[in-house]
Amino acid sequence: RKEVEQDPGPFNVPEGATVAFNCTYSNSASQSFFWYRQDCRKEPKLLMSVYSSGNEDGRFTAQLNRASQYISLLIRDSKLSDSATYLCVVNSNAGKSTFGDGTTLTVKP
């Protein structure tokens, strides 16, 4: 079983739609969690951290469920510019950063 499993997608949605991505992790001792965004042929960049209480940044909401060992990302009012691959990242208590395989989102006019 992979350490971090992510919905593979692809997700094709119209502008203005709400879309949600999920990610599960196997190491219950994992300490910190993030969502990264990767544009085609570019390096991954931090989108947002994920906190236990849930956190929001504009149209983006991230949530963590430690009991069920999953994290989620919700994007509201999708824009064309949101088209990218979204990667969840889990940091273990040993400092290891493991990425999910990524979910590709395409927002269409």
Added chain:
Amino acid sequence: DAGVIQSPRHEVTEMGQEVTLRCKPISGHDYLFWYRQTMMRGLELLIYFNNNVPIDDSGMPEDRFSAKMPNASFSTLKIQPSEPRDSAVYFCASRQGSWGELFFGEGSRLTVL
């Protein structure tokens, strides 16, 4: 401030040749990671270092791959001999502390013919 710097950005080589990829992490960062990305296998962790010491190299595919970090500001990933299946984008990333954000270099795109 300078980010993570990788070189070369692109490398095309022939099967059997030695390839050396280089990385300069962000100053003050004590963790350094090497990842490989392909369409088929996603972003795979190859090895990571903490304070220049390799912590986990279980992702290194085989003995043809080796990585070193002789000091806090430089790391290399070497493939010898290279094979066509090694063709991928290799990313270096660094981080300060155990829990924080990873910062990536722009990647080295390797093509082995």
